[in-house]
Amino acid sequence: MDEREALRALAGTVPEAGDDAAVVDGLAVTTDMLHRSTDFPAGTTQYTAGWRAVAASLSDIAAMGADPVAAVAAYAETSLDWGEIEAFVRGAKAVCTEVGGEYVGGDLDDHEELTVTSTVVGRADRPVFRSGATPGEAVCVTGTLGRSAAALELFERGETERANELFRFTPRVEAGRTLAGRAGAMMDSSDGLARSLHQLAEASDCGFAIESPLPVDTTVEEIADTAEQRREMGAFFGEDFELVCTVPEEALERLREELSVGLTKIGRVVESGVTLDGEPLPDRGYTHG
Amino acid sequence: MDEREALRALAGTVPEAGDDAAVVDGLAVTTDMLHRSTDFPAGTTQYTAGWRAVAASLSDIAAMGADPVAAVAAYAETSLDWGEIEAFVRGAKAVCTEVGGEYVGGDLDDHEELTVTSTVVGRADRPVFRSGATPGEAVCVTGTLGRSAAALELFERGETERANELFRFTPRVEAGRTLAGRAGAMMDSSDGLARSLHQLAEASDCGFAIESPLPVDTTVEEIADTAEQRREMGAFFGEDFELVCTVPEEALERLREELSVGLTKIGRVVESGVTLDGEPLPDRGYTHG
Structure with missing residues (x-):
C-alpha cells in the first residue's frame, strides 16, 4: 500500500491522526519525517533544510489554529559534521524566531542519508479541524x-x-x-x-x-x-x-x-x-x- | 565527531537540549530516532518495536518528573505493510495505556530500513533536572x-x-x-x-x-x-x-x-x-x- 492508504488505515486505529496535527488535552502535536533524496534537492543548504523541516511542522500547527510552543528535530546523517549540524540548527531556530515557538534541540544519529524528523507541539484552545466546512462559506x-x-x-x-x-x-x-x-x-x-x-x-x-x-x-x-x-x-x-x-x-x-x-x-x-x-x-x- | 560530542556541541547552541527532555513553558518534549540495525535485534516483533520506541521517549518524560500527554511516531520502512504498521501501533498504544499519555499517530514514510522517531510531550509543573544533586543525598x-x-x-x-x-x-x-x-x-x-x-x-x-x-x-x-x-x-x-x-x-x-x-x-x-x-x-x- 502507499503512504496515503496506510495513513487512512492508521487513522482508523488512531482517530486523532486524521488532521494536520493531533489535538489532545488542549495540546496540538505533529511530526514529519523528511529525507534528502525526496525532500531536499541538490543545492539545498543545511540552513534551509533546518528551516524547512521545522517550518513544515509549524505549518501543521498553524493549520489547527494553534500556538507553537516547542520544536524538536531528530537529525541523522551518514557522518555527523558539526558545521552542518550547526547550520541546520540555525535554520531551525530562525523560523521559530520568525513565527513563534522555541527550538529546543533533539536527537542525533547515524544514517545512510540525511533523515530529519521534526516535531512541534502547540497550545490549541480553539482547534480548527478539517471537518467543519459548511455549504455557503x-x-x-x-x-x-x-x-x-x-x-x-x-x-x-x-x-x-x-x-x-x-x-x-x-x-x-x-x-x-x-x-x-x-x-x-x-x-x-x-x-x-x-x-x-x-x-x-x-x-x-x-x-x-x-x-x-x-x-x-x-x-x-x-x-x-x-x-x-x-x-x-x-x-x-x-x-x-x-x-x-x-x-x-x-x-x-x-x-x-x-x-x-x-x-x-x-x-x-x-x-x-x-x-x-x-x-x-x-x-x-x-x-x- | 561522535554523537556524544555533537550533542554536547549542540547543547551549547540550544541550552535546553542538555537534559532528558527539554522543558519550555511548562511542557516537556523529547524525541528519539531508532533504527532496526542498531536498536531492534533480529527477532524483535513489530509490537515490541512500537512499545519500545514510544517507551524510550516516555522514559525521558518520566526522568523530568513530568506527566505524559501525547505520543507520536514517524515510521519509515522499505515497504509499508499494513499488518506490521498495525502491530507497531498496537505496541505504541499499549505502553501509553499502561503508563499514561495518548498515542496519537504520526507520519509514515519509505526508507532503506525500519527507522522510527518517537516524540512525547508532557506537562512539567515541577521538572527535575540533572543539575540539582547535593552532597549528602x-x-x-x-x-x-x-x-x-x-x-x-x-x-x-x-x-x-x-x-x-x-x-x-x-x-x-x-x-x-x-x-x-x-x-x-x-x-x-x-x-x-x-x-x-x-x-x-x-x-x-x-x-x-x-x-x-x-x-x-x-x-x-x-x-x-x-x-x-x-x-x-x-x-x-x-x-x-x-x-x-x-x-x-x-x-x-x-x-x-x-x-x-x-x-x-x-x-x-x-x-x-x-x-x-x-x-x-x-x-x-x-x-x-
Whole structure:
C-alpha cells in the first residue's frame, strides 16, 4: 500500500491522526519525517533544510489554529559534521524566531542519508479541524501557490540562491491564530491545493466550487511557459504550506484587515463535488515520499 | 565527531537540549530516532518495536518528573505493510495505556530500513533536572538493571519470546511523578548506570560514591556466568530506562512506601569523583547508534 492508504488505515486505529496535527488535552502535536533524496534537492543548504523541516511542522500547527510552543528535530546523517549540524540548527531556530515557538534541540544519529524528523507541539484552545466546512462559506487560501514548484525548477536550473530563498517559506502561524474560532475548516496545502480540497471535502462531507484565477506566486508566472504549467504548479504540485480554509462570507473583509498575509477567496463550499471553473478537479497532487 | 560530542556541541547552541527532555513553558518534549540495525535485534516483533520506541521517549518524560500527554511516531520502512504498521501501533498504544499519555499517530514514510522517531510531550509543573544533586543525598535507582543486556543475549540464543518480553519495559512514569519536587537530580539510565552517573556528576558538579551490590535483574543472574559479566550488564550496558536520582536520606523511607516500583539506594552524593566500592567507575556505556 502507499503512504496515503496506510495513513487512512492508521487513522482508523488512531482517530486523532486524521488532521494536520493531533489535538489532545488542549495540546496540538505533529511530526514529519523528511529525507534528502525526496525532500531536499541538490543545492539545498543545511540552513534551509533546518528551516524547512521545522517550518513544515509549524505549518501543521498553524493549520489547527494553534500556538507553537516547542520544536524538536531528530537529525541523522551518514557522518555527523558539526558545521552542518550547526547550520541546520540555525535554520531551525530562525523560523521559530520568525513565527513563534522555541527550538529546543533533539536527537542525533547515524544514517545512510540525511533523515530529519521534526516535531512541534502547540497550545490549541480553539482547534480548527478539517471537518467543519459548511455549504455557503467562502473557500480561501493564504499567500500564493506554486512557490515550491518554482523552487524545484530553479534548483534544476542551478539558481540555488533564489531556490533556497523560496524553500524557506513562512509558516502561516499568525494567520492560523487569527482564523481560529472563525474558520469552519482548515488545513495546509502541503499535498497541493487539489488534494487538500478533496481531503477537506471528505472530512466535512461537502464539495467545493473553485474559480480561477488561483493566486500563483510571481516566480511561477516567470518560470511557467504555458497556462497549463501555471495551473499544474499552482493547483497540484503542493509543498506550499499555505492555509486552505472555509470562512463565512460576511467575515472575509474583517479577516483581511486583520491578517498581514493575503487571503484570497478562490470559491465557495457546495453540497458535493470538487470543481475548478465548473470542471471536476482531479484528486491528485504531491504524495510525500 | 561522535554523537556524544555533537550533542554536547549542540547543547551549547540550544541550552535546553542538555537534559532528558527539554522543558519550555511548562511542557516537556523529547524525541528519539531508532533504527532496526542498531536498536531492534533480529527477532524483535513489530509490537515490541512500537512499545519500545514510544517507551524510550516516555522514559525521558518520566526522568523530568513530568506527566505524559501525547505520543507520536514517524515510521519509515522499505515497504509499508499494513499488518506490521498495525502491530507497531498496537505496541505504541499499549505502553501509553499502561503508563499514561495518548498515542496519537504520526507520519509514515519509505526508507532503506525500519527507522522510527518517537516524540512525547508532557506537562512539567515541577521538572527535575540533572543539575540539582547535593552532597549528602542518597543516590537511588528504580527497579533493576541489566534487563536489556539480558534480552540481547536471549535474542542471540533464539529465545525471542522472553527477549521480547524483557524488551517491553515499563517506563517509570509513576515513579518520576512521585519523585518530582523531591528528587534533587534525576535522569534515566538509557546510556548505562556508569555513564548516567558521570552525566549527573558533570551537570551537578558533584561526585558519587556507589556501593555494590547493584540491583540486577533476575535474568542477568541467570544468564551471566561470572560476577564480572553481571557487573558489565548491570553497570555499563544500559538501555534499561530505569530512573537514577538523588534524594534526601530522610525522604527515602516515605518514598519507598509511596512507590509501586522498588527504589534501591546504591550510594551517596559526594563532592567529586565517581567510584564503585572505592574504585573509579569508568565513564563508558552505551553510545546510541
